[in-house]
Amino acid sequence: MGGGNVRVATMAQVILSTATVYGVYLLGRRLFPGEKAGRTGLWAALLAALLLPLATFPALFMAETLFTFLFVAFLLALLQVPEVRPGRRGLWTLLAGLLLGLCALTRAVALAFLPLAALWLYFSLRPRPGETVGRPSFLRRWALPLLFLLSGLLSIVPWTVHNALAYHRFILLDTGASYSLWAYYDGNPRPDIEEINRQLEAIPNPADRQAYAIQKGLELVRQDPGSLLRKALAAFPYLLRVKPIEDRFLKMPYREPSLPYFLLALLLDDGLYALIAVASLAALVFLPASRGKALALLWLLYNLATMMLLHAEARYRQLLFPVLIPCAALALAEVRRLFRVRGWLWRAVVLGALLAGWAYCFVAYSPWGWAALNVRRGFYQMLGQVYRTLGRPEEALRSYAQAIEVDPCHPEPYYDLALTLERLGRVEEAAEVYASCWRLRINYLPCSTSLGNLLRRLGEEKAAREAFRGRYVAEEDVVTWAWENLALAPVGRVDVGGGLDAGYVYGVYAGEVGGGVTFRWTKAQARFRMIAGGAGMARLRLRLAAPGREEAVPVVLRIVGDGETRWALGPYWSTYESGCFPVREGEAVEAVLESPTFVPREKDPASTDPRALGVQVDWVEMVIQITCNSGESGYNTDTPFP
Structure with missing residues (x-):
């Protein structure tokens, strides 16, 4: 993360997820316009607000949060094109293409949807029977889909150019599909994932890795062409079942969920998904043909085909919710109207067959034993x-x-x-x-x-x-968890980076050794916690260095609840002393060390270190029962203290 603030990044994700709820509300109104579009939008917003992954994914820094926001925005822009007057269609088309291109940059699965969406746009611009006002010409009907394609590709061109400059090969977006083709082959013998990873890790260039994975995957498919069908049939149920994964569980860092949260996840993730699936299927079967229905079906069928061909798991259905939720909302808002359409009997038969297949997969393939075991243990x-x-x-x-x-x-x-x-x-x-x-x-x-x-x-x-x-x-994970959870014993000195400092330090990188000294680099703000072994007046002493800079580095040491001390650090090890402060026996004294940072690879092109580094810390100690002179300033020397 360099010197970035994780909380700021998380808040940005939360804002995107919250905005997505409003976007889904608008989508519910516009995907299926009608007299009760407002009610449909409200149902869609309610379902989106309750859906647990939309609340938990922002804290995971997974692509789904940004992708869902962008894809909802793309759908809203695309649906506007046929509705606005001809003079403004170009702008909406350009915006829709750019947004879908950004979706592809977020998750490459959206890339191949560009031509399909362009076809939908072409047919949606065809004149309706009896329509005479604002009818686009044949040339304009093709011009807008082409503009859509070009604007979508324009979004990804900078990344493609970056790949070419970095790897000297053509990589349009990423190489994930080639890995899935090989690693998730469903033939005999099945590939060994660990062996595949070892072989690919030995190839430094990702373009060469991609070519090698495609070659190996196609070799397996040629040996057993039926494996593709078996893979598709085996993968499909995994999209429909209860999710035995932990990406939605965020109650405690590094720990698994408590019973209430586990039950909440079963209700608002799997349970709500079941409601959305049943209601959306009913809407898609009973809803008369419309632009919105065609667009929703196009995205759903395209995703299902892609997932079954490459790789499918329950988490991937997150990509389907932008269209499933408005469909389900329509069924819930206008349930009576849906069942009044012509041909309701054969539609009911089709719906019954679809629901029977879905229910079989949901019941037969869901890990009910896993869920029951977690409930009992929890x-x-x-x-x-x-x-x-x-x-x-x-x-x-x-x-x-x-x-x-x-x-x-x-x-x-x-x-x-x-x-x-x-x-x-x-x-x-x-x-x-x-x-x-x-x-x-x-x-x-x-x-x-x-x-x-x-x-x-x-x-x-x-x-x-x-x-x-x-x-x-990861060592930094150990440092973080220890700081937040461990009960610490009093110590006079903490050897920072020596392997025994967990719980006493925070905001630091992994330990290093240099010149016979174990130390840690700080981030922009590091924290130290010392437990007082006695009572009286105390000082903190730290051995610090600030190499890598041409000038002295200004730092501030703040004793939480007390004063602060400022120093200018040079590149060599020196010992620094804080001002006096009172402590009680057993009291936890927390100190914050703030310093400017630098990124080694920005200063030295030969460096590959992307970290934002503050200063080096060798040790921290707290000395108690000392005499403090009111005029005494922070001590700065590498000689022993009196």
Whole structure:
């Protein structure tokens, strides 16, 4: 993220998702205009507002949030083209093409929809029977679809040029489709995903990787052409079932959802999807032919074909919601009118067949056992958390044990059990449970990091470093989780970057070694937390350096709730001292170190380091029971303190 602010980026995503709800409201009104278009729009907005992925995806920095916003905007612009007077159609066509091009830059699946949308535009501009006012000429009917195609391609040209300059090959957008063609081949023998990844990682140029993946994928298809049909038939049910994935669960960082949130997800993600699917199918079957219906069907069928040919999973149905939600809203708003159309009997038969097929896939392929297991385990785990909050730890321990008995392969109840034991002072028992949890799931950060904290407290530094290092976890994630969750012991000095500083530092990068010194680079704002081992007046002392800059670097150290000290740092290691402040025994003292940042690769073309670096920190210590002179300023020397 460089020096970016994650919260600002998240808020931008939240704004886009919120705006999408309003866009879906407008789409409900315009996709199916009529006397009750306003009611349809309100139903569409309600469904979009309740749909859980629209609320959770913004915090995940996934492409779906931006794509959904852009695609809704594209549909609104495209639907305007046939409705406005001829003199303004060109502007709306240009806007629609640019928006669909931006959609393709966000998710490449939209690229091949350009010609299909252009065909829809051509036929929507054909004169209606008896229409005489504003009838476009034959040339204009073709001119607008061509303008639409060109404007869509214009959006992606800069990225294509970037690819050519960066990789010296032609890559229109991305290489994801080639990977799916090979990796998700449904023949015999099935490809080994890990082996495929190893082979592709050995090819440095993405264009060459793409060509190699296409070659291998086509070789497999030529050996067994029927694999494409089997793949399509096998992939389709995965779009319709309950989602056994965690991308919607955001209650606690690095942890899995509590029972209430899990049930909420089943209701407002899978449950609401089921309502939208049934209602939208009814609308599409019973709705008379119209421009809006044709556009909705075109997008749905195109996506289904693409997903079944390449790769499908339940998360991808997020791309279908911009048209499914308005269709479902129409069915809910005008249910009586829909069933009054001509030929309602054969339409009902078709709808019944479609719903039977959908229901079979939804019931037969959904992981109901997984859902039931999570509900049972979550009940006992939540019960234990309630007991712990009420100050009844023994009942909490029994509840966590029951949760483990229900699902012995899930790390969550192990973590809660160990945490309760730790708070009861049963440190050795807690360490054993944390270790069991870590062995159960080696990348489960809460257990490995909590184990490191206990081992550090017990003086087992080598084992503590190994636990803090974890397995298949990012060091910065360990730092973040430890800062927010660990109960820390008082220490006089923290060796920053030495492998035992988790919980005491935040806003820093992974530890490094240079010149025999372990250290961490700070971000624009770093934080340090020290636990007072006594009472009295205290100072913070830090060993800092600011290499990479030609001039002295101004920094500010703020003691939260107290004063601040300013220094000018040079490129070499020096020790700096804060002003005095009072502390109580056991008090957590938090300090904020602010500094300007620089990006190495912007200063040195040979560097590949994209980080926004502040200053280097070797260690931090807090000295208590000292004498403070009122006129004394911050200390700056590399000699021992008196």
